[in-house]
Amino acid sequence: MPELPEVETVRRGLSGLLPGKKVLNVWHDWPRGFPNSDEDVRAFLIGANIVEVKRRAKVLLIGLDTGYSLIIHLKMTGQLVYVGKPDSSASSPRSSAKTGDRRQMPGDTASQEVERFGAGHPSDSLLGKLPDKSTRVVFDLGDARLFFNDQRKFGWVRLLPTAEIPNIDFFKTVGPEPLAADFTANDFAQRLVRRPKSGIKAVLLDQTIIAGVGNIYADEALYAAKIHPATLVKDLSKAKMQKLYESVRQVLTASIEKGGSTDRNYVDAEGRRGAYLDFAKVFRKQGQPCHRCGTPIVKIRVAGRGTHICPHCQKLVS
DNA sequence: CACTTGACCTGTCCGC
DNA sequence: TGCGGACAGGTCAAGT
Numbered sequence: 001m002p003e004l005p006e007v008e009t010v011r012r013g014l015s016g017l018l019p020g021k022k023v024l025n026v027w028h029d030w031p032r033g034f035p036n037s038d039e040d041v042r043a044f045l046i047g048a049n050i051v052e053v054k055r056r057a058k059v060l061l062i063g064l065d066t067g068y069s070l071i072i073h074l075k076m077t078g079q080l081v082y083v084g085k086p087d088s089s090a091s092s093p094r095s096s097a098k099t100g101d102r103r104q105m106p107g108d109t110a111s112q113e114v115e116r117f118g119a120g121h122p123s124d125s126l127l128g129k130l131p132d133k134s135t136r137v138v139f140d141l142g143d144a145r146l147f148f149n150d151q152r153k154f155g156w157v158r159l160l161p162t163a164e165i166p167n168i169d170f171f172k173t174v175g176p177e178p179l180a181a182d183f184t185a186n187d188f189a190q191r192l193v194r195r196p197k198s199g200i201k202a203v204l205l206d207q208t209i210i211a212g213v214g215n216i217y218a219d220e221a222l223y224a225a226k227i228h229p230a231t232l233v234k235d236l237s238k239a240k241m242q243k244l245y246e247s248v249r250q251v252l253t254a255s256i257e258k259g260g261s262t263d264r265n266y267v268d269a270e271g272r273r274g275a276y277l278d279f280a281k282v283f284r285k286q287g288q289p290c291h292r293c294g295t296p297i298v299k300i301r302v303a304g305r306g307t308h309i310c311p312h313c314q315k316l317v318s
Numbered sequence: 319c320a321c322t323t324g325a326c327c328t329g330t331c332c333g334c
Numbered sequence: 335t336g337c338g339g340a341c342a343g344g345t346c347a348a349g350t
Contacts, residue, residue, distance in 0.1 A: 001343070058344075076343050077328085134328090152327045154344070170345090198321065207345075215343060264330090264342080304323065305343070 002074040004178070004212025005255035006266050006274060007058045010080055013269025015053040017082050018062065018146070022049050025140040033136055033150070034157040044068040045159055050141075057174045057211035063162060071158040071165065072148065078155035082269050083130060084144040151265065175210045178248055185245040192233050192241060200236060201229035202303035204248070213248060216261050216283045219308045221247040223282045228316040229302040229309060235318050254279065282308040 002010070023045055028034050036045075048064035055061065060080065062070040072080060130147045131138060137148035137157055148157060165171055175191060176183050191210060195203045203209050204218040213221070222229050224247035227240055236244075255261060260274030263284065267273055277284065281291055286299040290310035300307050 003344090073344080075345075150327095151329065152342090154327060195321080202322085205344085306341085 001076055001214065001216065001261065001263050001266055002078060003058060003214035003217055003261075005217070005252055005276065006260035006268075007055055007060060007074065007212075008256050009260040009268050009274065010074075011053050011055040011060055014060075014062075014080065014082060014146075017084075017144070017269060018050045018053055018141075020050065021141040021144065023047065023064070023139055024142050026137065027140070028137040028157075030136040030153070033153060033155065036159040040159055045070070056171065057177070057207060058214070059170070061165065067162055068159055069162045069165060071160055073155050075150070075152075075154035075156075077134075077151040077265055079134075079147070079149040079265065079267050080269060081130065081147045081149065081267060081271050082144060083147065083271075173208045175206075175208050178210050178212060179252055185242050188245040188248075189238065189241040192236070196234040197232055199230045199303055200227060200233055200244070201305070201307060203233055205303060205305070210248070212252070215305050215307075216263070216277075216280070217248070217251050217255065219283045220251045220280055223308075223310060223314060224251060226313050228314040229307050230316055232318065282310065284308065 024047075026041060026045060044066045045064065045068065048066045048068070050062060051065050052063040053060065054063065058073065060070075060072040060074075062072065064070070072078075074080065130145075130149070132149065134149040134151040135147055136150050136153070136155075139146040139148075148155070160168070176187065178188075188210070192200070192203055194209065195206065198206075201218050201222060204213045204221070205215070218229070221244060225240065225244040227236070227244060255274070255276040258274060258276040258279060259268060259272065260266060261276040261280065261283075262273035263277060282297050285297045286308060288297055289295065290297055290313060293310065293312050295310055295312040297308055298311055300309060
């Protein structure tokens with residue numbers, strides 16, 4: 001579920017925590033999700049200093065001083081959680097860092113140390129103690145650890161030369177950032193009409209049209225603009241597209257201010273839930289009255305996704 | 319080419 | 335209580 005506001009919230013948290021840290025070691029047991037070779041990890045990640053944390057679409061980019069970057073996609077259930085050591089002066093010998101073996105399994109010395117990082121952390125019960133059984137990658141940062149957790153293993157981590165990032169397929173095809181200052185209503189409309197015979201919700205979810213919108217914010221923006229999600233793009237008036245442009249930007253901006261949406265297990269860089277769903281108007285609100293007209297919100301299926309609408313405010317027109 | 323559907327995963331929830 | 339099945343959704347591949 002991490003969409004643009006959730007990934008941006010994680011980025012903001014990590015950007016205040018990671019730059020200046022050195023990656024001392026990496027543990028993972030997930031070659032499918034983190035497919036880089038041991039040679040590349042040792043050469044370009046272990047020992048690297050973290051320079052910056054950026055975001056493009058729903059992807060996080062952690063820049064390193066080796067000329068490489070970690071590219072991380074949280075997909076649906078991914079979490080990237082930073083846990084600082086409560087008392088860095090109490091550091092125990094880190095034998096694992098000297099062996100060069102980054103594939104320690106739970107129960108060994110390094111994992112016991114990792115467990116102490118979780119103990120006493122002021123995160124809520126949603127986060128619990130780390131590592132947990134969904135932990136896929138652990139980055140040892142000396143006085144802190146960064147955990148990549150992903151219950152469903154849809155997410156991934158890649159180590160790539162920073163200069164090559166623009167050349168990978170995803171970044172070559174992904175659409176513009178909807179919150180960019182130079183992204184205009186006219187740009188938005190011109191991109192939508194590339195898919196004239198698709199339903200508008202499917203087009204909002206298409207990352208090559210606009211970056212960062214997922215199921216939650218598609219539903220919220222369409223409700224705000226009073227547009228039925230199955231409306232074909234060619235049937236949208238210029239005024240409706242203008243309104244939808246404003247709604248998409250407003251909804252994304254408001255969610256970032258609330259720390260994103262936690263539906264199931266999204267948490268920010270410090271393990272905190274997002275509050276936006278408390279303010280959402282339709283997503284997961286089926287049965288509750290529309291705040292404009294009182295009609296109960298219903299859940300339907302559009303573009304293969306669970307979709308929430310007010311059946312009175314969002315009439316299908318053609 | 320335009321557009322839609324299924325696969326990838328695993329935990330949770332619902333009905334029997 | 336246990337069990338089978340539906341469901342959750344970001345993205346890519348395969349299908350229509």
